[in-house]
Amino acid sequence: MAEKQQRTLVDQVFKKIFDLLVRGEIPLGGVVNEAALAERFQVSRGPVREAVKQLQGRALVVKEPYLKARVVDLSVEDMIEIFQLREAVEGMSVRLATQTMSDSDLDRLLADFSDALENKDGPVLDVHVRIAEASGNSRIRSLLCDELYYLLRLYRARSGDVPGRRQNAFSEHWQILRAMKARDADLAESLMRAHIARATSALHDLLESKDEDGADQSEKRNAG
Amino acid sequence: MAEKQQRTLVDQVFKKIFDLLVRGEIPLGGVVNEAALAERFQVSRGPVREAVKQLQGRALVVKEPYLKARVVDLSVEDMIEIFQLREAVEGMSVRLATQTMSDSDLDRLLADFSDALENKDGPVLDVHVRIAEASGNSRIRSLLCDELYYLLRLYRARSGDVPGRRQNAFSEHWQILRAMKARDADLAESLMRAHIARATSALHDLLESKDEDGADQSEKRNAG
DNA sequence: TTCAACAAAAGTGTTGACACTTTTTCGCCG
DNA sequence: CGGCGAAAAAGTGTCAACACTTTTGTTGAA
Numbered sequence: 001m002a003e004k005q006q007r008t009l010v011d012q013v014f015k016k017i018f019d020l021l022v023r024g025e026i027p028l029g030g031v032v033n034e035a036a037l038a039e040r041f042q043v044s045r046g047p048v049r050e051a052v053k054q055l056q057g058r059a060l061v062v063k064e065p066y067l068k069a070r071v072v073d074l075s076v077e078d079m080i081e082i083f084q085l086r087e088a089v090e091g092m093s094v095r096l097a098t099q100t101m102s103d104s105d106l107d108r109l110l111a112d113f114s115d116a117l118e119n120k121d122g123p124v125l126d127v128h129v130r131i132a133e134a135s136g137n138s139r140i141r142s143l144l145c146d147e148l149y150y151l152l153r154l155y156r157a158r159s160g161d162v163p164g165r166r167q168n169a170f171s172e173h174w175q176i177l178r179a180m181k182a183r184d185a186d187l188a189e190s191l192m193r194a195h196i197a198r199a200t201s202a203l204h205d206l207l208e209s210k211d212e213d214g215a216d217q218s219e220k221r222n223a224g
Numbered sequence: 225m226a227e228k229q230q231r232t233l234v235d236q237v238f239k240k241i242f243d244l245l246v247r248g249e250i251p252l253g254g255v256v257n258e259a260a261l262a263e264r265f266q267v268s269r270g271p272v273r274e275a276v277k278q279l280q281g282r283a284l285v286v287k288e289p290y291l292k293a294r295v296v297d298l299s300v301e302d303m304i305e306i307f308q309l310r311e312a313v314e315g316m317s318v319r320l321a322t323q324t325m326s327d328s329d330l331d332r333l334l335a336d337f338s339d340a341l342e343n344k345d346g347p348v349l350d351v352h353v354r355i356a357e358a359s360g361n362s363r364i365r366s367l368l369c370d371e372l373y374y375l376l377r378l379y380r381a382r383s384g385d386v387p388g389r390r391q392n393a394f395s396e397h398w399q400i401l402r403a404m405k406a407r408d409a410d411l412a413e414s415l416m417r418a419h420i421a422r423a424t425s426a427l428h429d430l431l432e433s434k435d436e437d438g439a440d441q442s443e444k445r446n447a448g
Numbered sequence: 449t450t451c452a453a454c455a456a457a458a459g460t461g462t463t464g465a466c467a468c469t470t471t472t473t474c475g476c477c478g
Numbered sequence: 479c480g481g482c483g484a485a486a487a488a489g490t491g492t493c494a495a496c497a498c499t500t501t502t503g504t505t506g507a508a
Contacts, residue, residue: 057281088316
């Protein structure tokens with residue numbers, strides 16, 4: 001993804017639809033109507049179809065033949081699955097980065113992190129992205145930054161951050177970076193895994209507290 | 225994937241093209257020609273286009289706008305990246321399976337494995353698939369069994385198995401299953417990771433031995 | 449002979465029309 | 479009044495034609 005040249009309609013439409021999802025104009029679980037989107041973007045249905053197919057490939061849209069496509073409705077259970085996967089992959093990501101990053105790159109990362117501490121509106125996930133990019137493994141980077149990151153954004157757009165995580169994140173990130181600086185790959189990996197596992201626990205708690213109130217206010221609108 | 229109902233042409237075409245790749249009729253790096261495939265399968269180009277787009281989504285086909293689509297040409301470096309990812313994810317997979325599998329399911333897995341030892345033409349990867357399915361995490365299962373598995377098959381179809389691995393695989397699998405039976409998730413995970421890391425090392429060796437012979441016999445044919 | 453510009457061919461991107469499936473609507477019968 | 483079934487509507491799947499881009503091949507001049 002990233003900075004693809006987008007010379008083709010499909011790519012433009014893909015991005016436009018994705019923005020619609022992130023901005024919540026098509027809500028989670030909402031219907032994705034090809035004809036309506038084609039009309040809206042002033043293109044034919046072909047490119048829209050292919051763009052939706054791509055979104056489907058990224059698991060952002062769910063569909064069966066001849067049935068309306070729907071935006072994925074991420075449950076807390078889904079998020080737990082995603083966080084379990086992230087725990088494993090981000091652990092490997094930081095392990096590889098610790099082993100292969102140059103000293104200068106590492107110093108720059110530490111410096112940038114310190115800078116980010118000043119202007120507090122933190123790009124929390126940026127540390128994870130930087131590490132994934134530094135891992136040198138393009139598939140791990142793509143999985144974390146392209147696939148899972150989008151799902152996280154979609155979930156956060158609706159459900160907000162996992163409660164009470166923002167505060168701890170900084171110190172946990174700092175510990176991870178220190179382990180990297182010490183070239184202790186084992187420690188870096190286990191700190192990262194613990195860091196993500198804590199968020200997973202918070203999700204589990206959320207799940208239990210939600211089991212109690214039986215209220216089920218599901219709200220689905222149309223895309224037209 | 226698995227047993228999707230395939231009521232639509234796109235799904236049928238997808239499967240047919242994929243078979244072409246696995247059977248090597250379109251070689252790695254070979255050109256994927258929409259019109260030729262449409263002619264071959266007696267359908268129009270639309271479904272072929274979408275099927276190719278899906279293959280692109282699975283990273284089996286690489287393409288840029290207006291340029292011919294090509295089957296991905298997996299280098300040893302690519303395989304190393306994939307195995308690093310697998311190490312992390314299969315580790316988590318076996319950890320989760322160890323924690324959540326019922327005793328009876330675990331016993332059945334052990335029994336099936338013993339049976340497979342008899343008829344020697346081993347489905348080596350089947351143990352991994354069974355564990356992934358038992359992990360209870362659908363995203364991990366899908367990543368391992370749908371995405372990465374296809375890439376492995378494609379690589380093996382051309383390059384054969386990683387040398388000298390077949391023999392050790394059985395005993396390593398057996399150790400993993402024993403750890404699962406003992407409900408030792410930590411041990412199961414580290415055994416699995418070591419199991420896959422060994423294959424990664426073999427790939428690294430392959431890489432070094434290949435650096436010496438500068439012969440570059442690349443062979444690309446057309447799909448028509 | 450070599451290189452550049454141009455023309456032809458091949459291949460991908462896009463479109464609008466038509467076919468098929470699913471859903472909704474509406475009238476009929478019980 | 480309520481449920482059943484047919485007809486209409488809405489939406490997705492497929493197709494063939496056309497537009498655009500890239501590649502290939504040819505010609506002509508330096």
